[in-house]
Amino acid sequence: MKEISPALRSFVLTLPSVPFLEALLLLHGAPGQIWTAEAIAQRLYLPSVARADAIVTELAARGFCACTPDGQLIYQPADEALHALIAELCREYQQRLIEITRLVHG
Template sequence: MIPDDIRRFIVQCIPSVPFLEALLLLRENPHQAWDAAALAQRLYLDAATAERLLAELTSAGLAAQRDGQGHGYAPRAPELAARVDELADVYRRHLVEVSTLIHRKSNRKAQAFAEAFVWRNKES
């Protein structure tokens, strides 16, 4: 079972499973600087996707540029680091549940976007 606080964190802060995987990889190797090529190879992604993930992690305050050598794990606050630690533990124990929650969230957003373009008949 996913604790409520971690569930909220996932819904609010984790846009995709690749984002989560990249975050956890950086967290597991906090002293390593990751560039897009290394991240792409490790997570089996294309370089453009890896570059986007590094930018998203940096924008979210979870990673930071390291002297032009790549990006490293750098939560902007101790509370955020603690939340990521909790998430890592929950993900390790409940991988399918966490992944499903992330996918459902993404599917709801896609469905809402698609529904915005559905033509509806006006009743006279």
């Protein structure tokens, strides 16, 4: 099996947590859907909506998603290069879940 690309490895190392990573992948997998923090908390089995709110805020701040005026979230990366990196992450995560989660934790 080939190695994770250096660009993807560097990107994964910037992710703050596995729930953040999983929220990003959740939104990437449903690009037209508008999400609430409550829906993200429920889908990811997060212990609180406050945790999901923090993730939503950071996803938007990092340019992965956009917030609607009422605080909901939609997948909308800041540029095509970021979208391509997230798509690569999605593909690799399916094959290398343990390796990628270890990178996030590291």
